[in-house]
């Protein structure tokens with residue numbers, strides 16, 4: 123294939139060249155920590171060669187490189203770097219970018235561990251943080267200081283499904299030479315490719331939609347930026363990843379690469395199920411509110427229509443109380459009551475008493491995380507079975 127860039131996303135996801143030495147269609151797993159300095163490898167390393175020579179798996183391995191290339195191809199990125207987890211993607215990108223004395227503007231509503239990283243840990247590195255509601259571009263503008271180096275948002279934020287206006291934020295930031303980082307996990311590259319809206323650094327927890335089967339943990343950092351140097355991610359690999367140590371194992375890279383092949387198909391079906399579930403929930407007497415970027419009641423409905431290819435597989439709804447919400451989740455039989463998301467099976471979670479439990483009540487309120495809220499990651503089951511399961515769980 124001469125120019126895979128020209129293929130549609132579904133074809134790009136499924137296609138890759140066979141492994142050179144074996145012509146194996148399934149890319150083999152190179153389960154090796156160490157590589158021999160054979161032939162001219164030693165001389166090449168001495169001369170400064172890096173990615174072209176395998177040295178040691180923490181610095182990179184063939185499975186990780188293959189995953190990097192596929193992720194860049196489906197994300198509209200110029201370069202991608204796969205790491206050990208979504209949180210490794212967050213920490214390696216942020217700590218790789220910022221220095222002592224720098225300031226970062228962060229959306230108030232991010233993944234709970236991300237929020238805690240920005241709220242409690244990053245100050246230890248001499249980096250200052252201001253939290254804002256990034257749906258309000260004026261609030262982002264007001265938070266910017268001379269020492270601001272980055273703005274951090276999520277494409278679709280947990281659990282209210284808030285959509286950040288990416289184009290407006292990147293224009294505002296780029297005028298001032300500020301880098302925009304966007305966690306695209308809830309969308310996946312099928313629902314949104316933030317690089318197409320000007321975002322410099324995109325992060326994914328590949329554990330979720332990309333892997334898609336609740337088996338492998340992994341993360342991706344990708345870039346497409348006019349502000350950052352073209353070799354920025356290679357610098358992150360050599361100066362941050364190899365020092366902080368968040369390398370991805372070859373086996374997990376293999377599982378995640380396999381996941382990419384069915385990603386478009388899975389997300390399409392999940393999105394269809396999410397839409398049908400929202401429609402059904404909305405008409406249910408016990409449901410007080412639904413949260414879904416594809417629903418006209420969504421506060422950023424217009425931004426969602428502009429930036430998202432589809433409204434995606436993530437939704438939330440609220441019932442009268444946290445007790446009732448817990449009862450619903452515990453009563454589901456087909457859908458799992460669990461922490462994670464993005465897999466083939468439908469999963470429900472209670473944001474207020476699970477992911478956000480350690481965050482003080484007042485802060486939770488500001489984030490829009492309220493009692494009685496149930497988050498749903500729609501799976502690929504037959505929709506009739508899913509609706510029947512939610513119906514029995516809601517006591518119909």
Ligand SMILES: *Cc1c(COP(=O)(O)O)cnc(C)c1O
Nearest residue numbers: 207208209233305307327329340
């Ligand atoms: C899960 C998640 C992460 C962290 O990813 P891990 O792979 O669990 O480390 C980061 N951001 C978002 C939005 C997530 O959902």
